[in-house]
Each structure stands twice: as C-alpha cells, then as structure tokens.
Amino acid sequence: MIQVKRIGHATLQTPDIGRLVDYYTTILGFRVVARTEGQAILATGFGQEVVTLLRGETAGCIRLSMQLTPGSDLGEAAVALRAHGIDSQIETDPSPGLPAVLTFTDPKGTVIELFSDWKSTTTVPAEGGINPLKFGHVAFTVPDVQRIVDFYVRVLGFRVSDWMEDFFAFLRCGPDHHAVNFVRTPKTTLHHMAFELRDFAHVQTACDFLGVRDVPIIWGPGRHGIGHNVFIYHRNPDDQIIELYTQIDLMNEELGYFEPRPWHKDVPQRPKVWDRKSAMLTWGPPPTPEYLRSRE
Ligand SMILES: [Fe+2]
Missing domain, CATH: 3.10.180.10 (2,3-Dihydroxybiphenyl 1,2-Dioxygenase, domain 1)
Structure with missing residues (x-):
C-alpha cells in the first residue's frame, strides 16, 4: 500500500x-x-x-x-x-x-x-524575500469532492483531518493538519498554495514586506478554525492565491487528536465536521471579495 x-x-x-x-x-x-x-x-x-x-x-x-x-x-x-x-x-x-x-x-x-529520496540543492541559507520554511499545502477546487477524497485516501494513504460541511475537505499525510484540500465548485482548478512561516513575528514581517511592495493582502491576518493556522493571503502575478501561515495544528497520531498550538475550543480536538462560520475563523476579519472570487 x-x-x-x-x-x-x-x-x-x-x-x-x-x-x-x-x-x-x-x-x-x-x-x-x-x-x-x-x-x-x-x-x-x-x-x-x-x-x-x-x-x-x-x-x-x-x-x-x-x-x-x-x-x-x-x-x-x-x-x-x-x-x-x-x-x-x-x-x-x-x-x-x-x-x-x-x-x-x-x-x-x-x-x-x-x-522516495531527495537532496538539498544548496548549503548556503538564502537571504532576501519573505523566505518561507516550506511548501505546506495545496488546495484544488473540484466538482466532486468525495470522489477525489476517496482516491487520495484509498490509493495514496491520506487521512481526513476535517470537513467544512460537505463541500470542503482537509487531508493530511503527516503531522501537519492538512497537506491537500479539496473544495467543491463546478470547475477543477488550483485554489491556493500555502507556504509555512516561522512564527507570528514572521507573519508580521511578511505583511510589511508585501505592503511596502504594494502587493495587496486579500484576507487576514486571522486565525482559521479548521487547522487553527494564523494566515494571510495574497495573489501571485498569475492571479493564483498564495497563503502564508504559521502555527497549523499538528496531529498526534498515537493519541488521535491535534495538539493545541496554543489553544482549541474542543479539548481534545479530533477530526470532525465543522460549520462554515466556526471553520473559517477563530478571530480576524472576514474574507474579502478579492479572495472569494476564486470560489465563484
Ligand atoms: Fe490553506
């Protein structure tokens, strides 16, 4: 398998x-x-x-x-x-x-x-730019979410971390709460790519970095409900949404729950189906139309 x-x-x-x-x-x-x-x-x-x-x-x-x-x-x-x-x-x-x-x-x-194996392409740390730690997850829109979730679970060994109602699935393949997302829309396309930052201070640095260069932040800063990551979103020159995030929930597979980083309303936080409102935000502003148009 x-x-x-x-x-x-x-x-x-x-x-x-x-x-x-x-x-x-x-x-x-x-x-x-x-x-x-x-x-x-x-x-x-x-x-x-x-x-x-x-x-x-x-x-x-x-x-x-x-x-x-x-x-x-x-x-x-x-x-x-x-x-x-x-x-x-x-x-x-x-x-x-x-x-x-x-x-x-x-x-x-x-x-x-x-x-199965990879090697680093450098020995010298990079300088300049926002400089995220890693590529953390990718989200696609698809017409049939359940079908693609079944494939990722059955063929590739992913696990379902959470659902937002019946239209937005969050799947993990390691400790991070999600590595792939699928959200239901009539069209199949990339929804967003997410890169992990070190901590909240790095998110602020990224906000200032984008602000100085006139790159609009289209949602955030805020903290999601599902996954509990602190996030900001902007668009790259191909109009694709890029998320920068930190403090995403980590699954403790032995115990079957997500470790609080730093807190959850559910204790312990286990995979579940969320309503749309509590899934989107624990705090922060609502998404802007500039963010939402990718799901229309
Ligand atoms: Fe995301």
Whole structure:
C-alpha cells in the first residue's frame, strides 16, 4: 500500500515564466536551482525544491510531487498503483534534487510524481524575500469532492483531518493538519498554495514586506478554525492565491487528536465536521471579495 508522507513541489504552467520567476525570487525569496528557456526550478532557502515553472498557454498547477518513506522502492509503488488499475512511469533525474519519480495522473487530471529520496540543492541559507520554511499545502477546487477524497485516501494513504460541511475537505499525510484540500465548485482548478512561516513575528514581517511592495493582502491576518493556522493571503502575478501561515495544528497520531498550538475550543480536538462560520475563523476579519472570487 502506498503511504505518502509529505507533499514535495508543485509544477505551475504559466504564460509568462519571467514574471513568475521574479515573484517567487524577489517576493517569496526562493532560489532558482535550474533554468532553461521554458522551465525554472525553485527551492527554499535551505534547498528543498518547492515550485517548478513551465512555459504554457494558460496558468495552472499541472503536477504535484509527493514523498514516500525514504529508501522505498518506486517499482513496488508502481505495482501497488497497478493493483488500483493505474498505469505509471518512472522518470529519472527530473530535477537537481530528485534522482527519480514515479508519475501517474490523478482523477482530476493532475500528474502526481512520487519520490522516495531527495537532496538539498544548496548549503548556503538564502537571504532576501519573505523566505518561507516550506511548501505546506495545496488546495484544488473540484466538482466532486468525495470522489477525489476517496482516491487520495484509498490509493495514496491520506487521512481526513476535517470537513467544512460537505463541500470542503482537509487531508493530511503527516503531522501537519492538512497537506491537500479539496473544495467543491463546478470547475477543477488550483485554489491556493500555502507556504509555512516561522512564527507570528514572521507573519508580521511578511505583511510589511508585501505592503511596502504594494502587493495587496486579500484576507487576514486571522486565525482559521479548521487547522487553527494564523494566515494571510495574497495573489501571485498569475492571479493564483498564495497563503502564508504559521502555527497549523499538528496531529498526534498515537493519541488521535491535534495538539493545541496554543489553544482549541474542543479539548481534545479530533477530526470532525465543522460549520462554515466556526471553520473559517477563530478571530480576524472576514474574507474579502478579492479572495472569494476564486470560489465563484
Ligand atoms: Fe490553506
């Protein structure tokens, strides 16, 4: 059985690769670790690949990599996928940090790249930009949320952390409350990508950094109910929502509940179905129309 342990990097297709390279390097502070005419691979300050940009007609997230247990055999993962009727292919040396990936397409059309081992692309910490710690989660809109949740649970080993009513699912593959989200809309598309900051002070630094550069914050700062992360949202030059967050709930699998960071209204906080209002916010302003238009 396949058991994904964390999400790796997202591959974004974009009509203007230079504009996105500029955003991800000067605003988020990621570093270009490989560049060709139609492709750029970016990594965090300590060399973990987070975003690959590919030139294409339209903007969208076309691939998502996921890590299996280090040292695990991609051939065995291919056999496990075959048992679910899924064909997959091994690609070698796809990027500076990955020796090999096993690729297949999920039911919403995203190419999933499974890998077991990776290496850092740098030994020198990055300077400048907001400089998040990691790529924490990615959210997609889909017409049939239950169908894609079933696939991620049954085929990839994800666990359901929480539901917002019956239209918004939060799934984890490690200690973080969620690594992928699926929200119901008529169209299948990327909803947002989220990068983790160190702490609340780092969120403030990010607010000031965006403010000075006239990048509007479209929701936040606030603290969500589901996941309890402190968040701010803005848009990248391809009009995709980027979340910067800290203090997301961590699951204690042995005990079956989320550790308070620093507090919860439910004690202990276990996976459940939330109503929309308490799920969205424990405190902070309501979402702006500029945020909400991505779900319309
Ligand atoms: Fe999020």
